[in-house]
Amino acid sequence: MKKITVKDILSKKSGGEKIAMVTAYDAIFARLADAAGADMILVGDSVGNTVLGFENTVPVTVDMMLHHAGAVARANTGALVVADLPFATAALPVAELVQLCARFMREAGVQAVKIEGGAKIAGKVAALTEAGIPVVGHIGLQPQQVFKLGGYRSFGKTEEETASLVEDAKALEEAGTFCIVLEAVKHGVAREITTSLRRAASIGIGSGPGCDGQVLVLTDILGLSAAAPKFAKRYVDGAKILGGALSAYVSEVKGGIFPPKES
Numbered sequence: 001m002k003k004i005t006v007k008d009i010l011s012k013k014s015g016g017e018k019i020a021m022v023t024a025y026d027a028i029f030a031r032l033a034d035a036a037g038a039d040m041i042l043v044g045d046s047v048g049n050t051v052l053g054f055e056n057t058v059p060v061t062v063d064m065m066l067h068h069a070g071a072v073a074r075a076n077t078g079a080l081v082v083a084d085l086p087f088a089t090a091a092l093p094v095a096e097l098v099q100l101c102a103r104f105m106r107e108a109g110v111q112a113v114k115i116e117g118g119a120k121i122a123g124k125v126a127a128l129t130e131a132g133i134p135v136v137g138h139i140g141l142q143p144q145q146v147f148k149l150g151g152y153r154s155f156g157k158t159e160e161e162t163a164s165l166v167e168d169a170k171a172l173e174e175a176g177t178f179c180i181v182l183e184a185v186k187h188g189v190a191r192e193i194t195t196s197l198r199r200a201a202s203i204g205i206g207s208g209p210g211c212d213g214q215v216l217v218l219t220d221i222l223g224l225s226a227a228a229p230k231f232a233k234r235y236v237d238g239a240k241i242l243g244g245a246l247s248a249y250v251s252e253v254k255g256g257i258f259p260p261k262e263s
């Protein structure tokens with residue numbers, strides 16, 4: 001099956017076709033997201049708080065990300081798989097950063113990387129794209145900055161913050177990113193950024209309907225998150241349905257119902 005390419009995503013942006021991205025962290029859910037027709041699967045470092053039991057994304061390492069990204073890429077057939085670069089990797093010297101991203105493409109088999117940060121890292125993003133590494137930007141709320149921010153909040157509330165978001169998006173687009181994730185950005189500001197982007201697609205999360213596409217965290221969609229953000233939509237109460245199946249299994253084993261008696 002032909003995989004969605006960077007060119008396809010750019011065409012969707014220019015043709016006004018909405019783009020659907022979802023996170024996945026293993027082969028089981030990558031297969032489901034792929035079969036559902038997701039354009040892009042993001043192996044987010046949200047694996048830390050959704051799957052690995054950490055409080056936030058900061059403890060997630062390169063090795064963890066390679067492990068999960070590999071599982072997703074092996075199961076996927078049609079989507080464009082993007083791996084998140086974990087905490088503080090954007091601060092690596094540019095040559096090291098290029099080699100790290102090359103590992104994600106070579107060893108894990110992903111087609112692109114995502115990096116948190118704006119205008120300040122645009123030079124590094126340009127070096128990555130020049131090396132042939134497709135890059136997704138990520139501005140607004142950057143969860144890896146949780147300790148600096150003292151928590152999670154929305155962005156674009158002041159004129160100054162809005163101007164700096166617009167500047168970040170422009171610098172990332174000029175550096176060659178093909179998508180920019182806008183997280184927790186005020187809806188009007190996200191719309192303004194989306195209109196200002198000539199080539200790159202904006203992918204919103206908690207940033208309203210004015211973006212070129214949307215991304216949601218898998219466990220929020222499936223009702224498997226301990227606590228989901230208010231903007232997320234739960235499409236199924238997975239904890240109830242899957243928990244019910246597990247309870248039925250446990251009680252059947254304890255009650256001698258499963259496996260059935262042999263005659």
Ligand code: KIV
Pocket residue numbers: 023042043044045046047084181183205215217
């Ligand atoms: O790690 C992640 O899942 C993300 C999304 C929230 C965009 O960065």
